[in-house]
Amino acid sequence: MIRNPHMGLKIMGIDIDSEAIAIADKLTEAWRFEEFNPFKNQLADANTYNFDQYDVFINCSVEHMDSNEWFDRIPSGKLVCLQSMSLDIVNDPIYKIKNPNTTLETFLDKFKLSEVKFLGTKEFDYEVNPYSRYCVIGYK
Numbered sequence: 001m002i003r004n005p006h007m008g009l010k011i012m013g014i015d016i017d018s019e020a021i022a023i024a025d026k027l028t029e030a031w032r033f034e035e036f037n038p039f040k041n042q043l044a045d046a047n048t049y050n051f052d053q054y055d056v057f058i059n060c061s062v063e064h065m066d067s068n069e070w071f072d073r074i075p076s077g078k079l080v081c082l083q084s085m086s087l088d089i090v091n092d093p094i095y096k097i098k099n100p101n102t103t104l105e106t107f108l109d110k111f112k113l114s115e116v117k118f119l120g121t122k123e124f125d126y127e128v129n130p131y132s133r134y135c136v137i138g139y140k
Contacts, residue, residue, distance in 0.1 A: 013041040014049055046070035055079065062111065063087075063097045071111055071140075078140050082111050086132040104134050113138035 013024045021041045028039035047069040051057065057074050059065070060083045074080060084101040091098075101107035104121055116138040124131050 011039050012054070013039065014044045014046050015041070016043070016045050018043055047073070049073065051075065051078075057081070059083070062107075063099050063101055066098050068099070068110055074140050076114070076140050079137070080111075080113065080140055081135070081137045082107075083133065083135045085134070087129060089129070101134065104132070107134045108136065111136065113140055115139045 011028075013021070013028070015021050015024065021043050024039075024041040028041065031039060046065070047067065049070070051074050056079045058081045059070070060081075062068075062071075062082050062084045071080075071082075084107050085097075086100075086102050087095060087097060088100040088102050089095045089097055090100060099110075101110065104119075108119075113136065116136060118135065118137040120135045122133045122135075124133060
């Protein structure tokens with residue numbers, strides 16, 4: 001996130017999928033103001049993006065990433081919020097899981113933080129494909 005001295009925080013959304021950027025632009029349109037636009041959605045590869053200028057990192061679907069290279073590029077000491085699910089249905093066109101985290105321990109082992117501020121699990125007891133959803137917030 002980039003701080004705007006006049007209006008608070010600036011939020012950057014990064015995605016490699018141009019269709020996802022178009023949807024993100026539509027979703028964030030309601031929060032765009034006349035002189036201040038807090039949102040920018042950019043078509044880019046998070047695995048090669050320079051994150052040095054940002055303070056907070058949120059990835060709500062780490063299981064969709066091909067690797068953890070994007071996480072490795074986040075500088076130490078930065079605040080991160082990560083979410084994943086326990087399903088291991090790889091290459092399914094609906095779930096799009098590429099990097100499964102079948103247990104909370106696997107999830108935490110892949111994304112090591114120096115300090116955890118929040119850790120939670122929510123169970124989704126669906127009739128078909130029940131799963132756990134994990135969330136961790138802390139400092140890298």
